[in-house]
Amino acid sequence: MLDDSTKLNSLGFAKPPSETRVVVAMSGGVDSSVVAAQLAEEGYDVVGVTLQLYDHGAALAKKGACCAGIDIHDARRVAEEMGFPHYVLDYENIFQDAVIDEFADSYLGGATPVPCIRCNERVKFKDLLQTARDLEADCMATGHYIQRKNGPNGPELHSAADANRDQSYFLFSTTPEQLEYLRFPLGHLPSKDATRALAEKYGLAVADKPDSQDICFVPNGDYASVIEKLRPGAAEPGDIVDLEGHVLGRHKGVIHYTIGQRRGLGIGGLSDPLYVVKLDVDAKQVVVGPKEMLATRRVPVREINWLGDEPFESRPEWHLSVKVRSTRPPREAIVRPLSATEAEVELLAPEEGVSPGQACVFYETDGSRICGGGWIWKG
Structure with missing residues (x-):
């Protein structure tokens, strides 16, 4: 006993x-x-x-x-x-x-x-x-x-x-x-x-x-006001432009916008809805375009924390499911290691609004296990 x-x-x-x-x-x-x-x-x-x-x-x-x-x-x-x-x-x-x-x-x-x-x-x-x-x-x-x-x-x-x-x-x-x-x-x-x-x-x-x-x-949820308090003068105005660089309006600071945003752009009167597709900080421009411009299949990821049983670089590619935003379900993808901490993620179906600064989290395709993840960057 x-x-x-x-x-x-x-x-x-x-x-x-x-x-x-x-x-x-x-x-x-x-x-x-x-x-x-x-x-x-x-x-x-x-x-x-x-x-x-x-x-x-x-x-x-x-x-x-x-x-x-x-x-x-x-x-x-x-x-x-x-x-x-x-x-x-x-x-x-x-x-x-x-x-x-x-x-x-x-x-x-x-x-x-x-x-x-x-x-x-x-x-x-x-x-x-x-x-x-x-x-x-x-x-x-x-x-x-x-x-x-x-x-x-x-x-x-x-x-x-x-x-x-x-x-x-x-x-x-x-x-x-x-x-x-x-x-x-x-x-x-x-x-x-x-x-x-x-x-x-x-x-x-x-x-x-x-x-x-x-x-x-x-x-x-007012991120911009917090950033303005932390970094006075950060919200510099600039132009809202289309994909060809035509000026459509003015903005009061890039920090007020996020990739995929549609509302609050202040450029009404256009025949088709436009979305924020890029934030050009150096040029102080908010770039807008049609919804299909938000879709992407290639996601560069770095600062990877790997939780799998085999070393991350032991295979040329991993077939996993990934989350590119906390509110979205995992989607099937191919994760190709570039180093122990960097990878290129290929989404099998395009995702809209993939944004630098968000996490890309790896999951087993047929289970509940988290295999790690990393940070999306501009590439």
Whole structure:
């Protein structure tokens, strides 16, 4: 008969929960609060950590934003209710340098960045994860909707059971070493309703707290106003031109536009609808054209994080499915490595509005596994 201590607990360790320390990254929302409460109820040695990412009284922040004042209060209250320690760490300088500055500079360069990915990559799964190790935690848990499964070659990253909540697009840059240490207790749940039901079960005051819809430091999705605050004078006016260079109108700054945009161009009266097909930062031009000009099959990708079992360059091409925007389903593609960190992706069917600065995430064509991904660039 096996000793109970040899059995794996729910986090995969061969010891009782009470001897397993887990740091929970707590944003103050319902998801991470449920993770912390559930693990505390199961008897784990839980330590809650919340990051203050910016001055919640500053103009950039908005009421209810992730890790702003009310969220820190909510995380602390959950810890008090469930009886585990909670710490707030000041990461303002790290977040400014690693996420906000690049966000602004990317927009000024005509790209459409995804700061949430950089935050996971450079702050939460780097500095915070190291803090968890410093606290002698066995692992770190988050409220992300994604699954970690043990495969024949170690832990694998898989899409969440609920496709509507899946956050794999934002976590493609998780490294194998980080994945070894991370846990995602919500990834198997069938819906957000199931998460809220658990919050009610544990009596958490955040059970009905609404989800944050915007980037945490961008009020109401108004990227341009944030960039103008960060980079005064950045919004220089220029011409809106067609593909032949004919001037159709004026714009108040390239930062106000994104690839694929149709509304708000201020060039009405034309017979056919026009879309933003290119942002020429050097010439201060917004280039517009017909919808078919948005379609592309070739996507250059760099800064690749590969999570496959074989080395990325071990094959001349990989037949995978890829996501080029978080809101789109994976589409079949051929990924051709150019180096260990660069590739050319050929989409089997053209996609519209593929934009530099977005991520291109790789998935198994016949399964839920994430094989990695990289960043789309101009090529």
